[in-house]
Amino acid sequence: MWKEFKKFISRGNVIDLAVGIIIGGAFQVIVKSLVEDIIMPFISLFLGGIDFSNIFISLSGGTYATLAEAKEAGAATLNIGLFINAVINFLILAFVIFMIVRLINKIRERQKKEEAAAAPTTKICPFCHTSIPIDAIRCPNCTSELEKKA
Incomplete structure (x- = not known):
């Protein structure tokens, strides 16, 4: 106690x-x-x-x-x-x-x-290493699919 x-x-x-x-x-x-x-x-x-x-x-x-x-x-x-x-x-x-x-x-x-x-409002694409919007699910530069937000 x-x-x-x-x-x-x-x-x-x-x-x-x-x-x-x-x-x-x-x-x-x-x-x-x-x-x-x-x-x-x-x-x-x-x-x-x-x-x-x-x-x-x-x-x-x-x-x-x-x-x-x-x-x-x-x-x-x-x-x-x-x-x-x-x-x-x-x-x-x-x-x-x-x-x-x-x-x-x-x-x-x-x-x-x-x-x-x-x-942060941007993130780095893991494939082409360019800066992209944080909510992006596909890189506009290399068109790679990114991880979706949970």
Whole structure:
């Protein structure tokens, strides 16, 4: 079992996946900070100074000025503002990942085009050694039959 596990874990794609998860987790922290520390204050400013992190509904019936105060009192709350922050975090993260995947796809397309352009368009006739189109099945110079493409 140990040998199988060692073989599984040492495969390249497993290690790539682990690195991707670690980088994704670190990137998520950056996006969370971007939303909470930069974007939400601007949104709050335009909406009259609303603090989204303190938008909540107390389910226990009490009245609390802040979410921290409600939690300290042990009140059950629906944290609407925190949910809005989480949705904005998700949308930004999804957009950034979309842009990265889009960029990678464009790079791959460019590489495929370059490889196609670099592919040979001619071949040498094995009988008369002249250059002929790659798709030719008969040499136009010596009329020899060439191997057909499989």
